[in-house]
Amino acid sequence: MVKIITPQEAVSLFCSGQTVMIGGFLNCGCPQAVIDELLKTDINNLTLIANDTAVPEKSRGQLVCAHKIKKAVVSHIGTNPETVRQMNAGEIEIDLQPQGSLAERIRAGGAGLGGILTPTGLGTSAQDGKQIINVDGKDYILETPLKADIALVYATYGDKYGNLAFYGSTKNFNALMPPAAKTVIAEIDELIEPAINPNNVSVAGIYVDYLIVRGNKNV
Amino acid sequence: MFDKDEVQEIIAKRVAKEFHNGDVVTLGIGLPTKAVKYLPEGVKILINSENGVLGVGNYQTAENQDDRITNAGGVGVTINEGGCFMDSLNVFGLMRGGHIDVTVLGALQADSQGNLANWCIPGKFTPGMGGAMDLVAGTKKLIVAMEHTAKGMPKIMNHCTLPLTAAGKVNMIITEKGVFEIVNQQLFLTQISPISSLDDIRATTEADFIVALKN
Numbered sequence: 153m154v155k156i157i158t159p160q161e162a163v164s165l166f167c168s169g170q171t172v173m174i175g176g177f178l179n180c181g182c183p184q185a186v187i188d189e190l191l192k193t194d195i196n197n198l199t200l201i202a203n204d205t206a207v208p209e210k211s212r213g214q215l216v217c218a219h220k221i222k223k224a225v226v227s228h229i230g231t232n233p234e235t236v237r238q239m240n241a242g243e244i245e246i247d248l249q250p251q252g253s254l255a256e257r258i259r260a261g262g263a264g265l266g267g268i269l270t271p272t273g274l275g276t277s278a279q280d281g282k283q284i285i286n287v288d289g290k291d292y293i294l295e296t297p298l299k300a301d302i303a304l305v306y307a308t309y310g311d312k313y314g315n316l317a318f319y320g321s322t323k324n325f326n327a328l329m330p331p332a333a334k335t336v337i338a339e340i341d342e343l344i345e346p347a348i349n350p351n352n353v354s355v356a357g358i359y360v361d362y363l364i365v366r367g368n369k370n371v
Numbered sequence: 372m373f374d375k376d377e378v379q380e381i382i383a384k385r386v387a388k389e390f391h392n393g394d395v396v397t398l399g400i401g402l403p404t405k406a407v408k409y410l411p412e413g414v415k416i417l418i419n420s421e422n423g424v425l426g427v428g429n430y431q432t433a434e435n436q437d438d439r440i441t442n443a444g445g446v447g448v449t450i451n452e453g454g455c456f457m458d459s460l461n462v463f464g465l466m467r468g469g470h471i472d473v474t475v476l477g478a479l480q481a482d483s484q485g486n487l488a489n490w491c492i493p494g495k496f497t498p499g500m501g502g503a504m505d506l507v508a509g510t511k512k513l514i515v516a517m518e519h520t521a522k523g524m525p526k527i528m529n530h531c532t533l534p535l536t537a538a539g540k541v542n543m544i545i546t547e548k549g550v551f552e553i554v555n556q557q558l559f560l561t562q563i564s565p566i567s568s569l570d571d572i573r574a575t576t577e578a579d580f581i582v583a584l585k586n
Contacts, residue, residue: 177422177459178445180438203459204501230498231445239497248497251421252463252505259460272467272508275486275538278500308439320439320450321423323458354458 154314154363159185162337162364163193166302169222171199173258173298173329174212175305178204178231181322182211183306183339185366190215197222201258201298203251203325204228205235216244225298227251250278253295255328260297262331262359267296303333307355310340310365311347314357323354330359339364373566378518378547381566384409385545386475386516390416394472397421397506399489400444403475403516417454419471421502423462426454443502463502467509474510476503480531481515483558483578485541488533500536507537519546519567525577527551527558548572551580559583 163186166172176182191214200221205228206213213232215221223245229235238244249257256268269292273279283294305326307316316338318327330336336359343365373381379402387409390396397419398404410416418427420442427442428449435449442448450456457465465471480488487507490500507513520526527544544551548567552559558580563569569582 177443178441180422180441180445204499226499228499228501230501236497246497248499250500250504251459251502252467255459255463270467270505270508272505273500274508276504276535278504318456320437321420321441321456322439323456324423325459327458328460 153312154357154360156312156363156365159189159364162186162362163189163195165335165337165362166190166193166195168195169197170301171201171299173201173300173303173325173333175303175324175326175329176203176206176211177321177324178206179210181306181318181324181326182206183304183337184211185339185364186304186337187211187214190220191218196220200224200226201300202226203254205232207231208234219243223247225249225254227254253278253293255325257295257298258325258328258332260295261299262328265297267294269293270295298332300329300333301335303329303336305329305336305338307338307340309342309344309348310338310360310363311344311357313347314338314360314363315348315353316340316355316357316360317348317352318354327354330355335362336360337362337364339366341366373547375518379405381547381564382516382518382545385550385564386514387411389473389514389543390414391472393417395419395470397466397471397474397510399476399503402477406475406516419462419465420448421462421466421506423457423459424448424450424454425457425462425465426451428454463505466502466506469509469511471506471510473512473514474506475514475516476506478515478517478526479521480526480528480533481517481541481544482528482531483553483580484530484556485539485553486531486535487513487515487537487541488531489536491534493534503536507540512542513537513540514543514545515541516545519548520575525575528577529579548575557581561585
């Protein structure tokens with residue numbers, strides 16, 4: 153059984169210096185309640201793995217603005233001028249990764265793979281420092297697995313077994329981060345009793361440790 | 372002279388002629404998205420958005436707002452009948468795996484080798500590559516849709532001077548002045564826009580090209 157906690161209790165699971173995966177694509181599907189509580193703490197020096205750094209006034213973007221992120225492994229920062237400013241000022245380390253490769257690296261981290269081979273980024277700076285492997289006459293970049301101490305994700309629906317299901321385009325990175333982290337916190341809009349129909353489960357409950365029932369649809 | 376919006380509409384109209392009925396299409400944010408307005412009669416396309424929406428519909432209105440359905444620009448959209456939502460793994464598999472017929476992207480520069488630069492101006496502008504590198508890795512046809520020049524400087528180069536998004540992947544470049552096709556790392560001018568001329572294109576294009584006009 154998953155443990156149902158409050159956003160305040162969730163914050164006690166975080167420590168400065170951790171590597172944290174946070175779901176969401178720009179402002180869609182963000183675990184905002186826990187982020188709001190994190191902003192009240194002095195936790196910092198986090199390594200963020202996420203699709204993007206959102207916008208300054210929302211979710212992952214707020215963590216950047218509050219100087220809680222030491223390093224961000226992301227595919228896009230263009231919607232958050234503060235990330236760009238901190239990068240140019242040397243206040244944050246930005247490791248830009250192609251979005252699909254980032255997703256596959258997270259999958260590799262959770263799925264027991266030693267990496268994945270992708271043509272994405274061949275002939276560009278995205279291949280710098282990475283191994284090129286030729287398979288049947290074609291070159292691929294070896295992308296290595298990513299793991300985290302904590303995955304903080306959003307889901308529309310959850311149940312007491314930890315199963316998660318999604319509405320609309322909120323699956324994005326939320327659905328693939330849970331297997332890749334030691335501790336998984338899922339923030340949900342609605343708790344389904346007694347359980348989500350097994351046919352509709354996107355993330356198996358065994359990956360999820362803590363559930364926060366947010367009770368609204370403001371994602 | 373045309374203002375920026377008018378120039379973009381000219382480009383968008385021409386881009387729309389490249390779509391065929393049933394095509395699965397991915398459009399970059401901004402100018403490429405405008406092409407949807409000009410779809411030829413009888414042509415229906417399935418629009419893919421890299422945040423995991425296949426079958427993107429219209430923008431949301433005051434009556435149907437739902438912030439759980441957005442496009443890759445974070446703007447609220449609807450999904451068409453027959454569409455589906457995917458996570459980031461699946462949607463990138465779709466793009467990288469060769470299941471997209473046509474991809475249209477904006478660019479800072481494109482060149483006669485089929486190279487594309489659109490994610491970084493070192494020291495000035497680094498939004499990140501987002502999904503662009505994955506998109507171009509697998510699409511069947513890659514169209515660059517962009518204004519012919521930037522502040523008077525050519526954007527169609529012999530060799531891109533900015534960091535690349537893709538090496539050797541561009542099939543077609545559409546600007547307000549004309550249409551170029553790239554075959555075997557050679558640039559062909561295949562159409563001259565009514566608002567331009569061959570002399571104008573020669574004067575504003577850095578790349579060498581072969582004139583091979585099509586009707």
